[in-house]
Every structure is written in C-alpha cells, then in structure tokens.
C-alpha cells in the first residue's frame with residue numbers, strides 16, 4: 001500500500017475541488033504547504049466537460065437567492081462575496097453574458113475552462129491523484145493539537161492535516177459523483193438532508209405523451225399539487241418517451257419531491273402570451289380561414305401539426321368533418337385544452353438523468369468559511385451541500401465559489417501550524 005501525506009487534501013476534482021485547490025495554493029504561493037487532490041475518475045473534471053452541452057454555463061449575472069433551494073441558502077451571503085467571472089479572468093479565461101444573464105466562457109468551451117483550472121493547479125504545485133476512490137476517513141490527533149485525518153483509497157493510505165470534501169452528489173455517476181462521499185459524511189456523523197434527483201425530467205403516463213414523442217412547444221408550465229398551482233416557469237417543453245423535459249420542467253422538478261404524496265400534475269399553457277379571450281378570437285378567425293379543411297389542419301398554423309392534432313384529441317369529443325363546422329362550444333373546449341394541457345406527474349427520471357442532487361450536508365454543520373464546525377480541519381463545498389440552484393449557471397457558480405472559500409479557509413488555518 002502506497003502512503004502519502006499533505007497539509008491539505010481535497011477529495012473530488014470537480015468544479016468545487018479544483019477551485020478549492022487553487023484558492024488554497026494561491027494563499028501559499030511559496031509552496032510551503034503541500035496540497036493534494038484525489039479523484040476516483042481517471043482524470044479530474046469529467047462532469048465539468050459535460051456542462052452547458054460542452055459550453056459550460058459557469059455563472060449568472062443575477063445570483064438571487066430565490067434561484068436556490070435548500071438549507072445552505074444561508075451560506076450564499078458568503079459566496080456572493082466571490083466573483084466567479086473574476087476568478088476565471090484571473091486564469092486568463094474571458095467570460096461573457098449571453099444576453100439572458102447566463103455567463104459562459106467567451107470561447108464556449110468547457111474543455112478550455114478545465115484546462116485553465118488544471119494549468120493553475122499545476123503551476124501552484126497541487127498534486128493530482130486520479131483513479132483512486134476515497135473509501136474511509138478516520139480522525140487522528142498524532143501531532144498534539146494539530147488535527148490529522150487518515151484516508152483509505154483503494155491501494156493508497158493518505159494522511160492530511162486538513163480535508164476538503166468536494167465529492168459532489170449522486171447525479172450522473174458515470175461522470176464521477178457516485179454519492180460515495182455523501183455516505184462517508186454519514187459515517188463521520190455529519191448531518192445531511194435527504195437526497196433526491198433535482199433538475200430532472202418528470203415522468204407522466206407513457207400513453208398520454210406517446211403521440212407527442214419528439215415534439216417541442218413553447219409554454220408556460222405550472223406545477224400543480226391537488227389542483228393548486230405551486231409554481232410556474234416559461235420555456236420550451238420537450239416530449240420524450242414517458243417524460244416531459246426542458247429547462248422549465250427541470251426548474252420545477254424539485255417540487256415533485258416536496259409534493260409526492262399529493263396528486264401532482266404539470267399544466268401547460270401553450271399560448272402564454274394570449275389570454276383566453278384573445279385565444280378564442282384567434283381560433284374563430286382561423287376557423288373561418290380554414291373552414292373547408294379537415295380539423296387535423298385547424299391548428300397547424302399555430303402549433304406543429306402533431307401537437308395541433310393532439311390538442312383536438314385531448315378534447316375527448318368527436319369533431320365534425322370540416323373545420324368550419326366546429327361549434328362555439330367545442331371551440332371553447334379547445335381553448336381550455338390549449339390554456340391548460342394537463343399531464344399527471346408520476347415520478348422523475350432518477351439520478352441517471354438528473355443534473356444535480358438535492359439534499360446534502362445541512363447548513364447547521366457549517367461556519368462561515370465552509371468548515372464543518374464540530375470537526376476541526378474538515379471542510380465541504382459544492383454539490384455535497386444541501387443546496388442546488390435552477391438551470392442557468394447557478395450550480396457551477398456555487399461549486400466554484402464555495403470551493404474557493406473552503407480552500408482559502410483551510411490555507412489560512414494551515415498558517416497557524418507552520
């Protein structure tokens with residue numbers, strides 16, 4: 001078994017871990033403390049490469065706490081003191097707003113972002129150990145008052161004065177984060193809120209969505225529980241095998257966890273820029289224009305043809321053979337379907353398809369510097385915490401900024417022991 005020893009060891013080389021390593025290393029540019037980073041994957045940053053469809057939406061111009069969920073929202077007042085675009089600027093990565101507040105690297109390349117992080121780690125002398133999974137952490141106090149942790153990872157035994165936990169959640173384990181670090185937290189007695197897949201497609205009755213497979217529609221989407229609207233988001237809904245997806249559905253998906261014992265449904269307003277009266281007038285006008293056509297063509301100038309046909313089917317009522325003969329009563333029914341097309345929510349697509357994991361280490365466990373209060377020398381950052389944000393760069397911003405603050409805290413603490 002190989003043995004190693006560091007002043008600071010970071011477990012997890014994702015967004016949070018790499019940023020923690022850089023922040024710690026920058027506090028000690030003279031290299032007088034040793035910093036290691038261990039990752040179970042063959043290389044660090046695998047998930048980062050997949051973010052923003054390979055373009056890496058790394059922050060947002062509006063980091064309002066309203067866009068985050070979970071007990072660790074209380075830590076946002078700390079992370080908002082750290083500028084993620086400023087951090088990347090210091091690495092030579094130019095960032096820009098895409099016009100909707102989403103901040104990307106100008107080159108739109110997640111690979112360039114990862115390269116910049118790795119280059120800086122190398123420059124600061126951070127040692128990378130890849131392909132080793134942390135299995136067990138034990139606390140020792142062999143050097144008097146200085147804490148010491150022992151980590152077992154496959155064929156490695158690593159001692160470190162301080163540990164930064166940056167192992168991510170349970171989402172998309174093929175990209176690295178398999179939840180093993182959250183399990184280790186449990187074994188250290190660190191309290192966590194229950195985990196669940198967030199930013200995830202929602203499941204509906206397969207037969208109900210089958211005719212729409214492959215279709216997309218702009219809609220205002222309402223998440224309803226027992227008939228009451230809980231929240232809504234505007235955006236493009238995508239219909240796939242038994243699933244509704246798209247950013248607006250992702251952003252509402254956490255509500256299924258909260259209301260899973262209620263009757264949940266998604267209601268789609270397919271003409272969100274028109275009220276009911278305007279929709280009815282529009283349909284009456286088109287009924288005139290297309291009076292001699294089959295009802296199958298009635299709505300094809302407003303929606304894709306399959307969606308138009310589907311809307312009429314959901315009326316559950318046989319229509320006359322020509323559009324012109326559709327009665328005002330049926331037309332009013334069609335308006336109701338368009339303004340409130342309902343799909344029951346019967347589950348979500350699970351961790352394999354979720355972008356982030358809800359739940360994690362609760363806020364009460366932390367001090368301001370992302371240190372675990374009850375265990376001296378231990379820190380945690382990124383998706384391991386009980387917080388996640390909406391789509392739009394919020395999750396990476398939190399991972400980079402909490403990582404940097406944890407890294408800086410650990411480095412400043414190390415100063416006391418030198």
Ligand SMILES: Cc1cc2nc3c(=O)[nH]c(=O)nc-3n(C[C@H](O)[C@H](O)[C@H](O)COP(=O)(O)OP(=O)(O)OC[C@H]3O[C@@H](n4cnc5c(N)ncnc54)[C@H](O)[C@@H]3O)c2cc1C
Pocket residue numbers: 011012013014015016017038039040041044045046047048050051052053056057058059132133134135166167168169171172175176177178179180181354355356381382383384392393394395396397399
């Ligand atoms: C497909 C996809 C696209 C996304 N796009 C965006 C986006 O554009 N913008 C945005 O803000 N967010 C996005 N997210 C979410 C964002 O990627 C995550 O919230 C963020 O990466 C979390 O960073 P992290 O460092 O905490 O965890 P991770 O990035 O998950 O890193 C954790 C690391 O720890 C390692 N690890 C885990 N357990 C162990 C162990 N026991 N021993 C050793 N190593 C371990 C893993 O291999 C991994 O490398 C996306 C997520 C996905 C899945």
